[in-house]
Amino acid sequence: MIEPNQFRTVLGSFPTGVCVITASDDAGGRHGLVVGSFSSISLDPPLVGFFPDKRSSSWPAIERTGRFCVNVLGSDQLELCKRFAAKSDDKFAELAHGHTPSGQPRLDEAIAWIDCAIERVVEIGDHWLVVGHVEALDKREAGTPLVFYRGAYHDLACLTD
Numbered sequence: 001m002i003e004p005n006q007f008r009t010v011l012g013s014f015p016t017g018v019c020v021i022t023a024s025d026d027a028g029g030r031h032g033l034v035v036g037s038f039s040s041i042s043l044d045p046p047l048v049g050f051f052p053d054k055r056s057s058s059w060p061a062i063e064r065t066g067r068f069c070v071n072v073l074g075s076d077q078l079e080l081c082k083r084f085a086a087k088s089d090d091k092f093a094e095l096a097h098g099h100t101p102s103g104q105p106r107l108d109e110a111i112a113w114i115d116c117a118i119e120r121v122v123e124i125g126d127h128w129l130v131v132g133h134v135e136a137l138d139k140r141e142a143g144t145p146l147v148f149y150r151g152a153y154h155d156l157a158c159l160t161d
């Protein structure tokens with residue numbers, strides 16, 4: 001039997017980037033949640049994925065749109081991370097942002113964005129595995145990523161320059 005706290009603390013030793021998954025619905029509603037579980041999956045076809053918790057209230061609203069945008073947060077976007085990781089009726093209140101070619105919210109200053117159509121959603125334990133087909137993407141030249149490791153946020157140190 002794996003003890004839940006030990007699972008969390010040991011798995012927290014694997015550092016992750018931090019992304020905000022966003023989508024807009026036809027009624028103008030905007031939805032978003034923070035994930036550390038984002039990953040590149042396949043180049044041909046171009047696929048990416050992440051794992052939303054079954055308890056997420058934002059994920060079902062995003063799933064209904066059939067699309068999502070991955071916004072990779074920079075280390076100067078900690079406040080934005082906290083906003084999208086907290087449950088709230090309007091996480092976008094007073095937040096200016098751009099749009100992806102398909103019309104999804106694109107967070108200003110994110111270091112990269114990836115615009116996707118939902119390809120597949122698979123039930124896995126207490127999470128979903130969401131696979132997205134990449135339709136457009138771009139990155140900023142400047143900026144360093146926000147990193148989550150052992151319950152705290154970090155900046156990245158480069159060892160090879």
Ligand SMILES: Cc1cc2nc3c(=O)[nH]c(=O)nc-3n(C[C@H](O)[C@H](O)[C@H](O)COP(=O)(O)O)c2cc1C
Nearest residue numbers: 033034035036037051052053056057058084085148
């Ligand atoms: C660094 C970090 C990484 C997270 N990674 C995930 C994740 O991969 N999947 C997930 O469902 N929730 C993850 N969360 C928690 C969600 O962001 C949070 O539960 C969610 O935004 C709650 O709001 P919702 O009910 O509107 O979805 C993470 C939170 C933080 C701070």
